[in-house]
Amino acid sequence: MTESNVRVRFAPSPTGPLHIGGVRTALYNYLFARQNGGKLIFRIEDTDSTRFVPGAEDYIIEAFNWLGIKFDEGVSFGGEYGPYRQSERKDIYKKYVQQLIDADKAYIAFDTPEELDKKRAEIENFQYDASTRMQMCNSLTLAKDEVEKRISEGHQYVVRFKIEPGRDVHVDDIIRGDVSINTSVLDDKVLFKSADQLPTYHLANIVDDHLMKITHVIRGEEWLPSAPLHVLLYEAFGWTDTMPRFAHLPLLLKPVGNGKLSKRDGDKLGFPVFPLEWHDPKSGDVSSGYREQGYLPQAVINFLALLGWNPGTDQEILSLDEMVKLFDLSKCSKAGARFDYVKAAWFNHQYLLKQDAMDWTPEFDKILRANGIQSTPEKEAQVVEMMKMKVIEYVDKENNKKKRNVSFVSDLWPLTKFFFVAPDVYDTEDKFVRKNWKKSENEEECTSTMMKQLLAIIEKVDDFSVDGLKAVVDAWAEESGARPWNAWRVALVGAGQGPDMYELSAFLGKEETMKRIESAISQLG
RNA sequence: GGCGCUUUCGUCUAGCGGCUAGGACACAUGCCUCUCACGCAUGGAACACGGGUUCGAUUCCCGUAGGCGCUGCCA
Numbered sequence: 001m002t003e004s005n006v007r008v009r010f011a012p013s014p015t016g017p018l019h020i021g022g023v024r025t026a027l028y029n030y031l032f033a034r035q036n037g038g039k040l041i042f043r044i045e046d047t048d049s050t051r052f053v054p055g056a057e058d059y060i061i062e063a064f065n066w067l068g069i070k071f072d073e074g075v076s077f078g079g080e081y082g083p084y085r086q087s088e089r090k091d092i093y094k095k096y097v098q099q100l101i102d103a104d105k106a107y108i109a110f111d112t113p114e115e116l117d118k119k120r121a122e123i124e125n126f127q128y129d130a131s132t133r134m135q136m137c138n139s140l141t142l143a144k145d146e147v148e149k150r151i152s153e154g155h156q157y158v159v160r161f162k163i164e165p166g167r168d169v170h171v172d173d174i175i176r177g178d179v180s181i182n183t184s185v186l187d188d189k190v191l192f193k194s195a196d197q198l199p200t201y202h203l204a205n206i207v208d209d210h211l212m213k214i215t216h217v218i219r220g221e222e223w224l225p226s227a228p229l230h231v232l233l234y235e236a237f238g239w240t241d242t243m244p245r246f247a248h249l250p251l252l253l254k255p256v257g258n259g260k261l262s263k264r265d266g267d268k269l270g271f272p273v274f275p276l277e278w279h280d281p282k283s284g285d286v287s288s289g290y291r292e293q294g295y296l297p298q299a300v301i302n303f304l305a306l307l308g309w310n311p312g313t314d315q316e317i318l319s320l321d322e323m324v325k326l327f328d329l330s331k332c333s334k335a336g337a338r339f340d341y342v343k344a345a346w347f348n349h350q351y352l353l354k355q356d357a358m359d360w361t362p363e364f365d366k367i368l369r370a371n372g373i374q375s376t377p378e379k380e381a382q383v384v385e386m387m388k389m390k391v392i393e394y395v396d397k398e399n400n401k402k403k404r405n406v407s408f409v410s411d412l413w414p415l416t417k418f419f420f421v422a423p424d425v426y427d428t429e430d431k432f433v434r435k436n437w438k439k440s441e442n443e444e445e446c447t448s449t450m451m452k453q454l455l456a457i458i459e460k461v462d463d464f465s466v467d468g469l470k471a472v473v474d475a476w477a478e479e480s481g482a483r484p485w486n487a488w489r490v491a492l493v494g495a496g497q498g499p500d501m502y503e504l505s506a507f508l509g510k511e512e513t514m515k516r517i518e519s520a521i522s523q524l525g
Numbered sequence: 526g527g528c529g530c531u532u533u534c535g536u537c538u539a540g541c542g543g544c545u546a547g548g549a550c551a552c553a554u555g556c557c558u559c560u561c562a563c564g565c566a567u568g569g570a571a572c573a574c575g576g577g578u579u580c581g582a583u584u585c586c587c588g589u590a591g592g593c594g595c596u597g598c599c600a
Contacts, residue, residue: 013600048599113598125527127596158598176530185528185596193598201600225529225595250531251593260593306549310538314548333538335531336593343537343550353563395562405562415562432560485559497561 006038011045014056017278021252024304030069031327042074044085049196063275067297081212093199105236109138127187130165159192169228174247174329181228206233217244224248251336271341294408299348307337349407357396363409391416423494432496436486447487466506491520
């Protein structure tokens with residue numbers, strides 16, 4: 001790929017963990033940069049000192065590291081256009097704000113937040129704009145020396161953008177086409193805040209994108225309404241010839257109900273909305289993460305990529321390299337996409353199928369330990385290891401061609417626990433148990449009668465191997481017409497799942513097999 | 526309320542004037558089978574509504590309705 005001048009950025013605010021919607025925005029930026037041989041820049045927009053959350057920045061970096069999204073420049077990655085943290089660029093913004101004031105494109109306003117609140121309460125739909133600014137307390141209405149006096153006396157002030165009304169501003173959006181808005185509905189946006197002496201998003205964003213030579217701004221749809229304002233700012237600075245192109249991505253919506261995806265939805269429906277687990281430093285709350293839930297990063301990426309974009313073919317499983325080749329901003333959908341976490345699990349299943357089940361053993365070890373399965377003096381490591389191999393063999397029959405219904409490695413435990421532990425109780429509510437373990441007035445028809453016979457036969461088997469068992473039991477079944485397998489399964493597994501009964505019995509051994517059958521007879525009658 | 530964006534199966538979407546409106550998830554059924562799962566096969570399921578433009582609209586335009594977003598000295 002040849003070098004190009006394409007430069008895009010992902011610029012989160014360190015106000016908490018990275019939202020999954022932000023991950024998708026970053027992904028699209030990444031795909032676009034890679035495809036065009038350009039650069040992806042990581043900028044931290046920490047201009048709201050009141051919402052700063054310690055640890056958020058590191059979290060975001062770690063999340064992208066896990067996901068495999070690599071940045072070329074930015075906070076912690078270096079580069080020639082730094083600093084990439086906005087709180088470290090205060091002097092730069094001050095200079096550019098002054099430039100706007102000098103050019104009469106912006107003005108100083110002394111109205112306090114309290115005064116503005118009062119105004120908004122008094123007047124319905126009050127807006128600080130061309131229609132009201134001459135009634136307010138600012139450098140447009142005050143004498144020049146009065147303004148200087150107030151500043152020298154330390155009065156707090158903001159800088160507002162002076163928007164001239166009655167003009168249609170056009171934004172040529174790559175995804176949405178021409179979007180236009182009349183400047184009369186815009187207000188004189190605050191560009192520089194008095195409280196923390198920092199610029200607002202709008203100003204910092206335009207100045208940084210310009211200085212960092214950003215060519216394409218790919219961001220969420222929530223920014224579309226302020227895009228015309230940004231165009232106006234580029235004009236005010238005289239930077240229209242290098243203004244980046246815009247692409248506003250559709251938002252991620254709640255799986256059910258109305259509104260955009262929020263942290264609450266994840267809590268309620270049981271799926272993560274953050275890439276990594278997050279421990280809130282203030283509240284102490286823990287939010288689950290895709291990584292900790294057992295998702296593979298490629299699965300998360302693949303799922304997210306297709307939420308709002310698709311290659312125009314039926315292909316759904318795409319590697320990052322394939323996505324880079326096929327990605328196309330103009331093929332992004334325009335409407336918001338509901339977040340279908342069921343399909344996210346399916347993607348994980350697909351990626352799990354691609355893996356060698358042996359790769360799961362570290363994760364599986366953790367699960368086993370959590371369930372009390374570990375090597376002890378009585379149960380040697382070898383034995384545990386053998387059991388694990390049996391599970392892998394069972395789950396991964398025929399080398400990746402047939403895998404059990406495993407969406408997450410953690411699914412292995414409920415799917416295979418019978419290899420390790422006997423059913424603690426037999427669930428008579430279970431459909432399979434009810435169907436295959438019959439009770440009757442007539443003792444002949446009772447399942448327990450048949451199982452007692454099976455028990456007697458098993459006890460006499462000397463060669464307790466699959467073949468040895470099969471020979472004896474098949475012969476008995478043939479002769480008596482008994483069909484013991486399902487009830488046998490009830491006894492050993494406690495449910496309608498698991499491998500062939502001869503295989504399972506041989507694996508468990510004569511003693512354990514008999515113990516479980518006896519236990520079933522006594523419990524189920 | 527104002528402004529902007531948006532609207533194809535339950536969900537994600539293909540479609541860029543003429544198609545039996547395609548795929549995937551989910552769901553259902555069947556095959557396989559000592560069970561479950563995998564796999565395979567099959568099935569149900571959509572162009573929000575009303576006007577135009579056109580020989581012809583899912584596709585283009587305008588309304589209406591619904592959805593989403595913005596409307597902070599937040600980003």
